[in-house]
Amino acid sequence: xxxxxxxxxxxxxxxxxTVGMRFKAAWAAMFMxxxxxxxxxxxxxxxxxxxxxxxxALLWIIIFFASMAGADRVFADEDxxxxxxxxxxxxxxxxxxxxxxxxxxxxxxxxxxxxTPLFLLLIGAExxxxxxxxxxxxLGVAGLAAxxxxxxALVTGAQVKSGLFSVxxxxxxxxxxxxxxxxxAASLGAGEVPVGFLGGMALYDGILxxxxxxxxxxxxxxx
Amino acid sequence: xxxxxxxxxxxxxxxxxIFGPLEARLSGxxxxxxxxxxxxxxxxxxxxxGHLLLPSSGSVLVADDGVELHKDALRQRLxxxxxxxxxYDRLTARENMDFLLGMRGMTLDEGEYRDLLERVGLxxxxxxxxxxxxxxxxxxxxxxxxxxxxxxxxxxxxxxxGANLDEAGRDLLAAEMRQAAARGVLMAIATNDTREEAxxxxxxxxxxx
Numbered sequence: 001x002x003x004x005x006x007x008x009x010x011x012x013x014x015x016x017x018t019v020g021m022r023f024k025a026a027w028a029a030m031f032m033x034x035x036x037x038x039x040x041x042x043x044x045x046x047x048x049x050x051x052x053x054x055x056x057a058l059l060w061i062i063i064f065f066a067s068m069a070g071a072d073r074v075f076a077d078e079d080x081x082x083x084x085x086x087x088x089x090x091x092x093x094x095x096x097x098x099x100x101x102x103x104x105x106x107x108x109x110x111x112x113x114x115x116t117p118l119f120l121l122l123i124g125a126e127x128x129x130x131x132x133x134x135x136x137x138x139l140g141v142a143g144l145a146a147x148x149x150x151x152x153a154l155v156t157g158a159q160v161k162s163g164l165f166s167v168x169x170x171x172x173x174x175x176x177x178x179x180x181x182x183x184x185a186a187s188l189g190a191g192e193v194p195v196g197f198l199g200g201m202a203l204y205d206g207i208l209x210x211x212x213x214x215x216x217x218x219x220x221x222x223x
Numbered sequence: 224x225x226x227x228x229x230x231x232x233x234x235x236x237x238x239x240x241i242f243g244p245l246e247a248r249l250s251g252x253x254x255x256x257x258x259x260x261x262x263x264x265x266x267x268x269x270x271x272x273g274h275l276l277l278p279s280s281g282s283v284l285v286a287d288d289g290v291e292l293h294k295d296a297l298r299q300r301l302x303x304x305x306x307x308x309x310x311y312d313r314l315t316a317r318e319n320m321d322f323l324l325g326m327r328g329m330t331l332d333e334g335e336y337r338d339l340l341e342r343v344g345l346x347x348x349x350x351x352x353x354x355x356x357x358x359x360x361x362x363x364x365x366x367x368x369x370x371x372x373x374x375x376x377x378x379x380x381x382x383x384x385g386a387n388l389d390e391a392g393r394d395l396l397a398a399e400m401r402q403a404a405a406r407g408v409l410m411a412i413a414t415n416d417t418r419e420e421a422x423x424x425x426x427x428x429x430x431x432x
Contacts, residue, residue, distance in 0.1 A: 001327075001328040001329070002295070002299065002327070002328050003325065003326065003327070003328035007325075007328075008325075008326055011322055011325045011326060012326075014322075015311070015314070015318075015322045018313075018314065018318065019311055019313050019314065022313040022354075023313055081309060081311070081312060082307065082308075082309035083309050083310065083311055085275075085303070085305070085307050085308050085309070086308055086309065086310060086311075086323060088275065088298075089273075089275075089298060089301060089302070089303055089308075089323075090298075090322075090323040090324070090326045090327060090374075091323075091326045092295045092298065092326070093294075093295075095326065217294070221274070221293075221294045
């Protein structure tokens with residue numbers, strides 16, 4: 001009897017969360033990177049205020065590289081621990097993909113919720129459009145999670161996983177990354193908020209998620 | 224009845240031919256031993272049989288009453304015990320089983336779980352609060368057997384299943400294999416153990432090269 005997709009996705013998510021909480025390597029790597037960069041920014045600014053465009057770029061650079069430290073592990077950890085065979089035998093392609101994508105989204109969302117208020121406080125930013133700011137963060141993180149999960153699966157068999165992951169990630173995520181920076185900058189007071197970018201980001205996130213879903217079957221099954 | 228048919232199958236790794244071309248047919252209710260020297264491709268044969276690897280040439284057809292099984296339909300009926308199969312070290316035996324079986328839509332209540340552990344010679348009290356990473360190699364092998372038995376699969380691909388088991392464990396394994404074959408389970412065992420080989424109804428010998 002096959003479980004429903006949602007039940008199986010929940011199982012994968014809960015498994016990822018439980019293992020993640022007990023191992024903590026991905027969480028520690030991401031949060032340590034974020035804390036270190038935030039501390040560097042704080043020390044460099046010495047109480048000064050950052051221009052909104054620069055602040056937006058800096059915030060997304062921190063989120064992007066912090067996510068690189070953790071998001072590439074979703075399949076690499078299974079490979080290293082030797083559990084990939086068990087997962088392939090018992091788990092269907094779609095539940096595994098969506099469960100891991102959901103977990104990566106959750107992980108990056110927690111990271112973003114941790115980084116953003118600290119960052120805004122440190123640079124003394126004033127919020128001009130909070131709604132657009134939050135939506136840009138959500139859509140940007142969703143894009144990172146979708147692209148990150150697929151690429152993590154793609155590079156699992158490669159010899160130089162981390163290097164390849166980062167190299168491939170940037171061009172794929174750029175169509176989400178750039179509008180996210182513009183929207184964040186506008187939300188912090190650099191001109192009018194380009195609301196249309198939100199639709200574009202949502203559309204690209206959808207394409208990434210659907211593309212990942214279609215491609216993943218070919219990675220998961222040999223026939 | 225489930226069958227696995229190898230037609231003209233050859234397997235190469237890095238330009239070196241491991242075996243083939245090979246013709247073979249495995250059927251439900253029979254135990255097939257796959258034998259050969261180290262490196263002759265026994266484990267590869269099992270992966271090919273389970274569609275976990277594509278052959279370099281030829282085809283491997285898994286079918287039930289002539290209807291081909293693909294992807295999820297095949298995986299749902301497949302179980303393996305192999306040295307490569309590892310469970311999550313930071314989950315308990317119960318958590319591992321709940322996750323893996325749950326992915327197939329199966330649940331075990333407390334009684335079924337206890338009975339299953341007992342059947343494979345694991346004491347629930349001894350494993351209840353331990354992560355699988357703390358298990359001995361023999362205990363992990365018994366846990367693999369427990370998952371295999373609970374999976375409800377009717378295609379068993381076993382790679383040296385008696386490895387790391389004591390005498391009692393090997394006897395238990397042999398009894399479970401005979402019972403499963405009697406129920407119609409298709410079974411392939413990659414082995415060089417004469418006792419396991421003696422259980423088989425037929426043998427495929429991989430010469431290598």
